[in-house]
Amino acid sequence: MDITFSAEELAFRDQVRAFLSESWTEDLASRINGRSGDYKAAQIEWQNKLSAKGWLAPGWPVEHGGVDWSVTENFIFETERSLAGIPDVVPFGLKMVAPVIYDFGNDEQKKRFLPRILKNQDWWCQGYSEPGAGSDLAALKTKAELDGDDYIVTGAKIWTTYAQYSDWIFCLVRTDSSGKRQDGITFLLIDMSTPGVSVNKISSIDDHHSLNEVVFDNVRVPTANRIGEEGKGWTYAKALLAHERTSIAAVADSKRKLRELRDLLAQEVSGGRPLSEDTQFQNRLSNTEIELMALEYTELRVLASTADGKGPGVESSLLKIKGTEIQQGIQQMYMDLAGYYSGVIHGEDTAETIGHAFGHSARQAYMYGRAATIYGGSNEVQKNITAKYVLGL
């Protein structure tokens, strides 16, 4: 048992810290985390800095612009980024479609799409879910029919995050309904500016526009935009899930938030005493902190096992469930700390005029945070998977 980093790993950590502290500015933080009007521009500005450093897509193969980081180095980078309060890159292009393109796309597709993703020139979104296909994704119905060298796509995708910003969407579509459901699914890349594509806003309970419905009305998509073979889309999409594992537990992020929460609790008072002395709050804090202390080591166990070439062990199956439970627990505590102010809708008002600044963002985080146990395989579905594949039930 040895949990220390090597001297090289520590040196790497210093390098990461130095880069992040000089590149991540207050201005970026307020525009990106505050979800201001120019969120997209700010996010691209940040990702351009990562791109210039060569650290935008560390997980990619080196030949396509990735970095040859070890599992541990990648972990260090993700941890430092989270501890500094820096959000992850937008995953749809960099972490979701790119791996499918470099693993299963043809040379033409690699040349056409990967460099643009690496330079933040295309914004991508993910078109998997449909009104009738959520957890049961294979029930998807959006139809693609061959017409010469094109597919004609008709149907609707839903919950498409940031479709309103997107240049491209990667979709799972149905090309065959005759056999096993999974076998009739094809992976298509669709240009959002193609005639027949429309995006409808879905307002969400966090008062922020991220969700959309994307409707396809006889949209013509060249077969050159098909990844791999027709009918193999399900296989490619499943392989992609393996890439999605990074920082799924959000341990470092939760550590930072818990620390900030403790600072706030020390500043806020109840009956003239700091809330940090309140035994109820202390117990809730420690319930979460103890789970997090354990989860941090669960993540290290997964990391050590992966670095050892053994692949993640059975314990990796709880990262998402426990990680999201902890996140939601912290969001709940922020809400309770804010009290009346958790209900305040801010607009352009400041803490000066209203009284406190944190209520609005606490609520947004809490409301949007409900999604963490729903997407990426809902926690119930995660339990089904664990029951079947880990416990053999």
Added chain:
Amino acid sequence: MNFNLSEEQNMLKDSVARFVRDEYDFDSRRANAASELGFNPANWQMFAELGWLSIPFDEAHGGFGGGATEVMAVMEEMGKGLVVEPFVATVLMFGGLLNKSGNAALQDANIEKIIDGSLQGSFAYLERQSRFELADVKTQAKRDGADFVLNGEKTVVSNGMAANKVVVSARTSGEQCDEAGITLFLIDTDAPGVERTSYRLMDGQLVANIKLTDVRVVGDHVLGDVDKGYTLIEAVVGDVIIALCAEAMGIMQKLNTTTIEYTKTRQQFGVAISSFQALQHRMVDMFMAGEQAKSILYRAVCAAESGAEDLPKNIAALKVMIGRNGKLIGDEAIQLHGGMGLTDELDVGHFVKRLMMINTTFGDADFQQKKFNRLTYSD
């Protein structure tokens, strides 16, 4: 970074696992617990021959020189067998106090005997009123020339009947609940004025109340410094908590696999009950509780091995989680076994009782959470 055991540590773990498999089926365990001493002396001799009794002691005293990792490896396997032999009481608690006492003469006189299996020991800390407060000590020790004279009563003393020698916490100064003013004395259980009453606990342990009436202890039978015994208690109790939690981890794993196996074979409504989602999700919760417990145990072991400054906080967190997750796993294991879970014949209830006793020992989850809060949020 790695969480692997060394080759030597793995051999140790395997040897305990082999012993449990070959010598410790549930009927033997039941017989061992029911015997006169509360354990099987033949097993104890075997432990001595296998070298297990030497694990935490320095090589200078003929020991193995093991740390928290070795102890964890052994205790996890002992947990799976519900081993009742007093490894914790004699080797880790009593031996641990000697080990850290700084009293070379007492070490020389006793450690070798622990290692060869001829000396049974115990630590008598609890009193009727003290619950989980190790500093709540009424037993008095008064100086009388070069000696001390002890009066009072210690209760629920683990291995108290088999012990030849007992370390007793007694007050040499201060008020009843002060940490300062506690001194640790080594006494012989057959010394004049020592009177023992034995009874059993739900986990099969034979324990004793020890009444001390004018018990005379020579001045150099003090462990650590006079009035400063509390620091020594805290240090050794911390080590023992980690050991007990490793035992608990072994038990949790055992309960989880037993429950999974049972639900796969038990048929109701024409199918195995493992096919019901309501039960599957509960077994996933049990699994996650066990894995999280393992992670926080590793965390505490790493902190102990590296002498981390926040070791006490890690130990409190460990004890909280083992207590709570142990309860979840124990309750669910019984529930998923249906009526069978209520029977004394099945081992499940016995594993659960041991988990409950571990939760209580040295402060239950609520008590440890208060301690965690104090260590974490009061600075």
